[in-house]
Amino acid sequence: MRIGMVSATYDAAVINGAVRMVTLYKTYLEELGHEVTIFTLGEASETDEATRVIRSPGLRLGHYGYYLGMSYTREAQALLAGMDIVHCHHLLMSVEMAHRYARCPIIYTNHTRYDLYTGAYTPLPQPAADAIMRQVWPEFTDLADVVIAPSEGMRQVMVDFGVRARTVIIENGIDLEPFLHPRQPRTKADFGLPETARLLLYVGRLAAEKDVVALIRQFVVARGLLPELQLALIGQGPQEAELKRLVAEQQLGDCVHFRGVVAYDEVGDWLAAADAFVTASTSEVHPLTVIEAMAAGKPIAAVRSPGIADTVESGVTGYLADTPDGLDAAIVALLADPARARAMGEAARAVSLRFDIRRTVARTVELYEELLAERPDLSRDQEHGRWSRRTEKWGALLDQLADIIRPADEADAARDRPGTR
Known part of the structure; x- marks a missing residue:
C-alpha cells in the first residue's frame, strides 16, 4: 500500500506529539511492508530523499516549527496524486492540501486542541478564538473521508465545535x-x-x-x-x-x-x-x-x-x-x-x-483497508484532486489565520534580537 503522511511540520528529532506519531506510524507501517511518503513544508534536509520526505516551500511561523504555504511543488503534487491512502496529521496546511491534490481516501487524525492553542498563540480573546474554530474545524474536517480522534474526550470536543465528519476513535500509541x-x-x-x-x-x-x-x-x-x-x-x-x-x-x-x-x-x-x-x-x-x-x-x-x-x-x-x-x-x-x-x-x-504502537497501527491499517474497499471518496460532493488553485473562500480564510498568527511571531522575533527585551 502506498501511504502518504501529510504534516505541517516534520523533524524526527523534535519532541512533539504529532511529529512523533508521524514518525512512529512511518516506522511500523514500513515494517509491515507498506511504502510511506511524508509530505510537509519547510527547508529540505540532507536525509529527506533517503527517508522519503517531500518538502514544499513555506513561510516559517516564528519559533513554533510550523510553516504556512499555499501550494505544493509539482513533484509533491504528482506523488500525492499517486497515493493509495493519504493520512493527515494537522488541520491547517495538511487536510486542505491533501484534498486539493490526492485522488484517494483521506484520513485526518486530530492531535491538537486547536481551540486552546488559538487562544494561547493569538491576540484574540478565547471567545473570539472559539468562534473562528467553530468555522474552521467543521469546514476543514469535511475535506477528509474519516476523522480519527485519539480519545473519546477529544471526539466530544470536536462535536461541540460542530465537526460533523465521520469520526472513529483510535488511541495514540507509543513504542513501549x-x-x-x-x-x-x-x-x-x-x-x-x-x-x-x-x-x-x-x-x-x-x-x-x-x-x-x-x-x-x-x-x-x-x-x-x-x-x-x-x-x-x-x-x-x-x-x-x-x-x-x-x-x-x-x-x-x-x-x-x-x-x-x-x-x-x-x-x-x-x-x-x-x-x-x-x-x-x-x-x-x-x-x-x-x-x-x-x-x-x-x-x-x-x-x-x-x-x-x-x-x-x-x-x-x-x-x-x-x-x-x-x-x-x-x-x-x-x-x-x-x-x-x-x-x-x-x-x-x-x-x-x-x-502499544503496534495495536494503534494495526487498527489504523484496518481502517485504511476498509476505506479502500468502500471508496467513500468517489461519492463525495467535493471530489478530491479537483482543486488546481485556492478558491477565494479558502484563500481568504487561510490569509485571515496567517494575519492573526503573524503579530505574535513578530513579537517573538523582536524579543529575541540582541539588544531587545
Whole structure:
C-alpha cells in the first residue's frame, strides 16, 4: 500500500506529539511492508530523499516549527496524486492540501486542541478564538473521508465545535520498550538530588498552553506540606525564559530544576529516576508524555481534561484535580504515601500496555483497508484532486489565520534580537 503522511511540520528529532506519531506510524507501517511518503513544508534536509520526505516551500511561523504555504511543488503534487491512502496529521496546511491534490481516501487524525492553542498563540480573546474554530474545524474536517480522534474526550470536543465528519476513535500509541526497559536508567543523583528526595518530573514544551506557570505555583504549595518534594522540567519552548525568571524571583532554584532537551530515546532513562509524573496542562488530546510515564511505571498527578481523563483513572493510576488550582492536593495525595504511589505506578504500567504502537497501527491499517474497499471518496460532493488553485473562500480564510498568527511571531522575533527585551 502506498501511504502518504501529510504534516505541517516534520523533524524526527523534535519532541512533539504529532511529529512523533508521524514518525512512529512511518516506522511500523514500513515494517509491515507498506511504502510511506511524508509530505510537509519547510527547508529540505540532507536525509529527506533517503527517508522519503517531500518538502514544499513555506513561510516559517516564528519559533513554533510550523510553516504556512499555499501550494505544493509539482513533484509533491504528482506523488500525492499517486497515493493509495493519504493520512493527515494537522488541520491547517495538511487536510486542505491533501484534498486539493490526492485522488484517494483521506484520513485526518486530530492531535491538537486547536481551540486552546488559538487562544494561547493569538491576540484574540478565547471567545473570539472559539468562534473562528467553530468555522474552521467543521469546514476543514469535511475535506477528509474519516476523522480519527485519539480519545473519546477529544471526539466530544470536536462535536461541540460542530465537526460533523465521520469520526472513529483510535488511541495514540507509543513504542513501549524504551520505557518498560530503559537502557541506562538514571537516578536522583543524576539530577543532583539525594535519594530521599521525592521527585516530580514534567516532560514537554515550556509553553503557555501547557500551563507550566500553574504547575510551578501548585508545586510550591504542595512542597509546603512535603518539604522533600523536587520538580524537574525536561523540554524547551517559548516560555522558558519567563519560567526561569519566575523560579529565580521565587527563590526556587534549590527545588525546581530545568534539564533542557534530552534525546527522545533517553526520556525513559530520565523517567526512571522520578517518583511521579506531573502536568497542569488541559490542552492535551491524548498525551504521549503521560502514556510514556505510565509505561515507565510512574503514577500521574494531573488536571482532569479531555484526553488525560481518558488515560488516567484517578485513584488507580494517579490522581486528577478538577482544576489547575487543585493540582497541589493531587500531588500531596499521590506522594504522601510512597507505598501507594509505587502501587499506582505498577497499575499505570499495566494500563500502558494497551497503548502499544503496534495495536494503534494495526487498527489504523484496518481502517485504511476498509476505506479502500468502500471508496467513500468517489461519492463525495467535493471530489478530491479537483482543486488546481485556492478558491477565494479558502484563500481568504487561510490569509485571515496567517494575519492573526503573524503579530505574535513578530513579537517573538523582536524579543529575541540582541539588544531587545
